[in-house]
Amino acid sequence: MDGRLKGIRFACSPNQLKTPVQYRKGESDLVLRRGKWFLVATCDIPEPEPYAPADWIGVDRGMVNLATTSDGSNYQGRRLGRYRRRQVRKRAELQRKNTSQRCPRCGHTERANRPGRDHFHCRRCGLAGPADVVAGVNVRDRARSAWVFVTAPAPTLSLNQRGLGGCDP
Ligand SMILES: [Zn+2]
Incomplete structure (x- = not known):
């Protein structure tokens, strides 16, 4: 034929x-x-409308509370167990990025900001609070800046590494 x-x-x-x-x-x-x-x-399938989130909720996965979000809520129980196991591999990466030692107000990152497992106290600006909430705020902030980077137009100048993920010197 x-x-x-x-x-x-x-x-x-x-x-x-x-x-x-x-x-x-x-x-x-x-x-x-x-x-x-x-x-x-x-x-010829049209592209779906890009999804733009209103904001982010940062989640800190900890020892005492299974998960603490940036608005201060704690989550415990079996329902989170599966989610937690799935995230275990990502955990080491987050810790490497000092989520738990970074001050979300001034950006100062130091081991001494975390005098105990449960408490955060910034050595530079004095911000204090529950360590897991502070860590959750840091995760949220990282998501915000990562999202800006992903959705921003292609840069014409060289990228500023410090601007990408809200990381500190
Ligand atoms: Zn500070």
């Missing part, structure tokens, strides 16, 4: 039919591959 044919009937599942019926453009090809026939249709 050579060339083009019009109006060829074919059958497929209703689910498979949805995309070509809605978005098919131009010609389709009937292809024989390893003894099976495939209908190859070009579909």
